[in-house]
Amino acid sequence: MNTVLENIVKKTSWRLIPFMLALYVLAFLDRSNIGFAKNAYQLDTGLSNEAFALGAGIFFAAYAFLGVPANLLMRKFGARTWIGVTTLIWGALSAGMAYADTEWKFLVVRVLLGAAEAGFFPGMIYLTSQWFPQQKRAGIMGLFYMGAPLALAFGSPLSGALLEMHGFMGHPGWYWMFLIEGLVAIIAGVVTFAYLDNSPQEARFLEQSEKDALLAQLNSEESVKMTSHISDAVSNARVWHLSIIYMIIQISVYGLIFFLPTQVAALIGTTVGFKASCVVAIPWIAALFGTYYIPRYSDRTGERKKVAAGTLLLAGIGIGVSAFAPPVIAIIALCFAAIGFIAVQPVFWTMPTNILSGAALAAGIGFVNMFGAFGGFLAPIIRVHAETFFNNNTAGLLTLAIITVIGSLAILMLQEQTKQIEEKKEVESV
Template sequence: MSTILDQAVTKTRWRLIPFMLALYILAFLDRANIGFAKQAYQIDTGLSNEAYALGAGIFFVAYACLGVPANLLMKKFGARMWIGLTTLLWGFLSAAMAYADTEWKFLAVRTLLGAAEAGFFPGMIYLASQWFPQNVRASVMGLFYMGAPLALTLGSPLSGILLEMHGFGGHPGWYWMFAIEGLLAVVAGVWTFFYLDDAPAEARFLSIDEKRALITQLNSEETVGKAASRITDAIGNARVWHLAIIYMIIQISVYGLIFFLPTQVAALIGKNVGFTASLVTAIPWVFALLGTYYIPRYSDRTGERRNIAALTLLIAGLGIGVSALASPLIAIVALCFAAAGFIAVQPVFWTMPTGMLTGSALAAGIGFVNMFGAVGGFLAPQIRVKAETAFQSPTAGLLALAGITVLGALAIMALKKPNPKSVAG
């Protein structure tokens, strides 16, 4: 890169990555914090394991359906307005979980929360593609994806502390956890309206020369292979479907573990879910942070995507499987490899659709692939609970997840390496 372009990219990193990271921490915490509340929440509300699994997964129903139109609306109305409104809405709904004290309220709020968050994650992927050149995108997405393990590293103790507030003000601990963590997202939504710029051309933090250099580079990447220009060029592409199925499998791995990890770790150490168990639960996410930082950077440096992604996902699958069968100490070590694998694979994975699509095809393609990921998120708790019930074994669900994850690694290896920007829009 030229000196001016390098300056523009560096400034953009410092401006956007902390913002994207902060919002992703809050988003991931608000969708996954029911895992910390699970034990006490089920006791207080009488929620069955099956209803919990349904509620954990139902988040992804509306999330799946609205991903594509949400990304197209963001392209039309601008990132600042769309992401700001989305964050405000999901924050209020996450806080409303504090009042979901019956099964129907639980299912209703989780469904609405999924609808509110539908535009956020694919919007962040699309935002990165509009601000960062392709050759730095894996490392940028790696830093963004650190939001998930950070949410669970920092959020585990935070959620544990809030759960310890049981009885304060006459409310259970999970009430305070949902309310406080949701309201943090509301504050972040207000911040977005003042902080975010819609596009590089409007960037307040770049000089005129830096804007010109960055826009020229991004336009040069977008105009390669510009023969296809319709949204259907993405959704009708067999490779996009292949990527969508892979992403669905990755999300089965992610949420099949995350929604149950606090109770799994608590059982391994012989404790109830609380502050002590939450500290141990944070350990795998520390390793996920390391993997998410180094693996995408190595992928950018070598230019290798497919083989690195496949190996990383394979490690995740093996880690999940070993955690089901080993002693408590070995199981926790295995969970560290699993968490590092299924989080770190995702920023490498997202260089594949963003490297072959542009324009409206990119916005729709990201939403389409993310839709399949949402299907995976819905299926994950169902698969785990159904396997445990069918085989009458608490390890059966983990072994099922492990097998599916290994199949995902094989599916990545089956991808053919395309010509750059083979589909555009």
């Protein structure tokens, strides 16, 4: 990549990535903060473990089915309008969790929150593909993906501190946690309308010559991709394979995240509050470093699938060790787990953007993300059922570890499949 284009990418990164990162921090915090409220919320509302697991996962039901149409709508209406509206709605619903004091309210709000967030994450992935050259994309998405560990590292103490507001003005701590974090998202939605540009063509921060150079690079990459038709994205065998892998990754992620505060609290012998939330932050701080360096290594070497497989395998080992290790070793293992299942994702997302373009890319990202949403839905259910079936609290973690290792093997199978496809093309060209 030439120096001029390098400078354009840096300029675009400084403009977009901090803002995208901030939005992702809020989105991830709003979808996962029920993990911090779990014990107090269940105690106050009478919610059973099964109902909590269903509510934690049901978010992903609406999220799954609306991902594809949401991405196509963003392509039609533009990133500024779509992301802005999406953020406003999910912020209002997240704040509405403060008033979900019965089981049916809890389930309804979680479904609506999933529907509202359906367009955000796949929209961000698609937006990245529209602004950044392929060679830089894993590192760029690595910066964006740092939103998840940032939300959990710094949002954990925030959520824990808000839970300490229990009794303020007659409301429980979880009321204030949901309300305040939701209101912050609403403010972010308003800012989006003023800050975000729809595309490089409309970029207010780039000179015309910079726009032309960036668009020329992006268009040259689009011209060599396999397909740009929406129907081809769904019928492509590699897209299905990637979808299953991503579902496994999300089972690993959310099978741990929703229960991590209570798991760590049990390890250190305390209740979920500010102290436990500070310890919970440790694995996510470790994940920040992994999410920064691993995608950059992938960009530098050009190796995607081996890096992704090894990183996900690290997550599986970390989850498994945390199930039976003593507290200090368990926390270290959770650090490796967090590094693995967060850092693998920006590397993973370079794969569909390598083979699809245009409307097919928008639909394909939504389709892969839909399977990931199913993984998020299944994750807490799988963990709770494994613990109930084996009557053992470690069974859920060991089940997640096995599933994660299978995902790593599935990535290696994709590597073999890709090699066979390339060999077939060489034969056909002869």
